[in-house]
Ligand code: PFF
């Protein structure tokens with residue numbers, strides 16, 4: 382009845398719970414943790430933002446992630462076909478299928494700019510390896526980043542290489558190679574982050590960083606900051622966008638979703654906090670600006686690599702691992718699209734190539750946002766979008782609008798359209814208090830949180 386086998390297409394499945402955890406963690410842990418979390422934390426004043434973000438992960442992100450994975454597993458095929466079929470099976474309107482389209486479009490736009498930043502990591506592998514940071518001061522390192530952004534051809538080149546990598550890996554099958562590389566390289570990234578935190582604790586201003594990250598000062602938090610925190614909870618967990626739904630469609634029935642989601646959430650949050658702890662001590666010790674924006678990690682970490690013993694090796698390794706984390710996330714973004722085309726009878730490689738080409742093309746807008754179109758602010762006539770480049774707008778559209786809206790739809794579907802028992806058994810919870818809390822959160826708390834934040838931001 383509810384099994385994947387009831388769909389028209391029979392999919393391959395992850396080989397085990399561990400395999401799924403690895404792939405889902407590979408999707409979750411990425412540029413969002415190491416690049417985006419520190420820079421938006423810096424832009425939004427630190428502690429209070431971090432607190433709201435953590436709350437959003439707990440009461441909005443994780444419950445919705447669990448629901449999303451379950452919807453995928455129940456549908457057993459690509460989100461677009463799967464949601465409509467599932468709605469019919471649950472006896473509700475097939476219009477629910479629309480939520481998958483939000484995710485579909487969001488994934489396209491998201492990957493288009495994610496790939497450009499992935500390209501920066503690629504560029505920095507080379508820079509670190511050739512010792513470009515050795516002994517350099519903050520101004521020199523800032524200059525290196527500035528030069529990269531100024532050069533549209535170079536940015537386009539790195540963006541193209543990154544997309545090519547993603548298309549080739551995604552096209553050759555979700556499981557091929559990915560499990561192995563994540564199993565090996567994730568722990569390594571983790572260890573390297575610990576080394577960096579250690580370095581920052583010794584050489585940086587650790588006390589000031591701790592104060593900045595963990596002492597909430599609510600006077601620094603704007604309503605837009607709250608929206609950013611909410612959006613980032615979705616972004617960092619890869620939820621609200623039907624990507625985890627696509628991954629969930631390969632999930633064997635006996636895997637406990639509740640436990641899996643807790644594991645993913647813990648790992649993802651840990652990596653983000655470690656990144657913050659590695660970066661902010663250096664920011665403060667070097668008199669850098671916490672709110673410097675998207676370049677933050679690219680102008681602080683190289684400083685550390687330039688000064689530490691073995692910095693060339695550590696630096697190169699770090700950017701390789703950042704690249705791997707970015708690639709495993711990017712692959713997951715393209716998966717719903719590839720899976721959709723596959724269900725329509727188009728081979729994986731061809732599907733990946735076709736969608737990759739379109740995403741690559743859209744990515745050019747982001748490439749130009751940092752140079753030729755830096756002064757092009759298409760929504761300047763709306764006060765709230767004043768001064769935002771195309772890249773800023775894409776990020777806002779996806780992270781702050783599409784993901785929370787997609788998440789809202791998922792919460793409402795799981796909370797209201799599904800039978801409580803189907804939900805409870807699917808998630809893998811007993812009949813006790815935990816499920817009742819979870820159900821309440823999905824029905825009321827998470828939707829309310831999204832709506833309240835939206836309404837405040839409209840006003
Ligand atoms: N969670 C990824 C990160 O933190 O970098 C980004 C991401 C991947 C968002 C996949 C959405 C997604 F569907």
Ligand code: NA
Nearest residue numbers: 409410413617
């Ligand atoms: Na993440």
